[in-house]
Amino acid sequence: MDSHFILRRISSLAGIVPIGLFLVYHLYMQLYLHSGAEIYNNEVNSFYDSPLATWALIIVVYIPLLLHSIMGVILVFDNKIQPSYTYFSHLLYWLQRLSGIGVLLFIIAHIWNAKLGPWIEGTWGTHFEHLSSGFTDPETGMITKTVYVLGVIGAVFHFSNGLNTFCMTWGIALTPTSQKRVRIFSYLVFIFLIVSTFYALSAIW
Amino acid sequence: MLDTLTFKIKRQNNAESSPYWENFVIQYIPNSNVISCLMDIQTNPVNSKGEKVAPVVWQSNCLEEVCGSCTMVINGKVHQACSALIDKLEKPIILEPMSKFPVIRDLIVDRSRMFDALKKVQAWVSADGYHDLGPGDSQSQSVQEVAYKLSECMTCGCCVEACPQYTKDNNFLGAAAINQARLFNIHQKGNDITEQRLDTLMQEGGISDCGNAQNCVEVCPKSIPLTESIAEIGRQVSGKLWRNIFKA
Numbered sequence: 001m002d003s004h005f006i007l008r009r010i011s012s013l014a015g016i017v018p019i020g021l022f023l024v025y026h027l028y029m030q031l032y033l034h035s036g037a038e039i040y041n042n043e044v045n046s047f048y049d050s051p052l053a054t055w056a057l058i059i060v061v062y063i064p065l066l067l068h069s070i071m072g073v074i075l076v077f078d079n080k081i082q083p084s085y086t087y088f089s090h091l092l093y094w095l096q097r098l099s100g101i102g103v104l105l106f107i108i109a110h111i112w113n114a115k116l117g118p119w120i121e122g123t124w125g126t127h128f129e130h131l132s133s134g135f136t137d138p139e140t141g142m143i144t145k146t147v148y149v150l151g152v153i154g155a156v157f158h159f160s161n162g163l164n165t166f167c168m169t170w171g172i173a174l175t176p177t178s179q180k181r182v183r184i185f186s187y188l189v190f191i192f193l194i195v196s197t198f199y200a201l202s203a204i205w
Numbered sequence: 206m207l208d209t210l211t212f213k214i215k216r217q218n219n220a221e222s223s224p225y226w227e228n229f230v231i232q233y234i235p236n237s238n239v240i241s242c243l244m245d246i247q248t249n250p251v252n253s254k255g256e257k258v259a260p261v262v263w264q265s266n267c268l269e270e271v272c273g274s275c276t277m278v279i280n281g282k283v284h285q286a287c288s289a290l291i292d293k294l295e296k297p298i299i300l301e302p303m304s305k306f307p308v309i310r311d312l313i314v315d316r317s318r319m320f321d322a323l324k325k326v327q328a329w330v331s332a333d334g335y336h337d338l339g340p341g342d343s344q345s346q347s348v349q350e351v352a353y354k355l356s357e358c359m360t361c362g363c364c365v366e367a368c369p370q371y372t373k374d375n376n377f378l379g380a381a382a383i384n385q386a387r388l389f390n391i392h393q394k395g396n397d398i399t400e401q402r403l404d405t406l407m408q409e410g411g412i413s414d415c416g417n418a419q420n421c422v423e424v425c426p427k428s429i430p431l432t433e434s435i436a437e438i439g440r441q442v443s444g445k446l447w448r449n450i451f452k453a
Binding site for chain 1: 281367369372374375404411413430433441446
């Protein structure tokens with residue numbers, strides 16, 4: 001057992017627990033967009049009322065995300081592009097890497113836009129207004145929406161396909177039959193999360 | 206009706222020189238395979254420009270897809286040349302040596318890295334000494350059914366050639382060696398050193414370098430369930446990881 005192996009296994013686990021679970025929770029919270037500004041802002045702000053909120057975010061989200069990102073960037077460059085092998089699982093392999101890099105860029109922009117920006121401006125707390133004004137801005141609205149749509153699709157794909165590869169990596173799904181079952185399950189997770197999130201975003205479209 | 210056949214071959218004079226492409230036009234013969242065509246080129250080594258050149262060299266032995274030595278990249282995909290039937294291939298036929306191993310000359314590569322990987326995972330039954338060990342334990346029918354399929358591996362290199370994670374710059378052991386580790390871990394005598402095999406596979410180059418692209422199982426000429434073997438070894442190292450953390 002060496003650090004090479006352990007770091008990859010921790011990174012693999014971190015992608016599901018806690019990052020994947022956080023993603024599901026985070027997307028679920030967006031459904032409150034349909035309840036209007038006051039309820040949405042209260043729901044989001046209530047999390048920050050906890051004295052441990054910042055610590056919880058650092059331990060549960062930021063550290064695992066940083067590790068997963070660093071490991072991801074390292075392994076994106078350790079491979080060989082072989083376009084003549086046109087198999088579906090090979091396509092998923094590359095989409096997983098592409099979506100990983102895309103989502104990493106999206107998350108950096110998202111943390112800046114939804115968190116650090118409002119903090120610096122002193123408008124922190126009015127999440128609903130911040131998000132909806134970003135979406136409806138006559139000049140940059142279309143760009144914001146496009147970035148969000150791509151970010152959500154990328155993140156949900158990376159998570160649901162990650163469920164699939166996680167089950168292979170850890171030896172949960174052994175036979176081709178069970179791997180196919182897991183793959184079908186991951187498709188369902190993908191569709192469910194995409195539909196739920198676009199329904200949520202439709203409130204401020 | 207085809208009467209001639211064009212081969213585009215990636216050649217290399219020796220391990221140090223740089224590769225170049227050369228075309229050969231030969232007589233089409235129905236039901237021929239890539240090896241028989243290479244033999245025709247060898248008989249009359251004249252390239253498409255009419256120049257007499259050194260014959261193209263390749264490696265082959267069994268000619269029935271069980272030894273693995275004639276493995277090469279045919280029209281972009283790795284396969285045994287002996288079982289690559291001309292009538293089923295796109296024309297012109299493009300031949301290249303495998304890209305993951307050092308080229309010795311033309312289509313011959315050095316697959317030592319694969320054999321070294323088998324040594325690293327100790328893909329054998331460790332029964333040392335010349336004294337009589339008595340009859341071996343019999344293998345149960347259920348184990349035999351799994352093991353037979355895994356044992357068909359001929360270390361040809363298809364799985365690692367198609368694997369995006371197996372590069373000349375890293376030291377990934379590859380699907381073939383992982384599959385052999387599984388084979389000897391289920392063997393009633395080979396399982397003596399299961400833990401040592403897992404130790405090797407839990408290091409750099411081991412199981413954690415698999416990226417789940419699953420090209421290996423698609424290209425395996427023996428249809429070995431390589432992704433199942435990878436997942437099974439994944440499960441065994443998960444168990445060992447657990448034991449290392451909580452029982453050691």
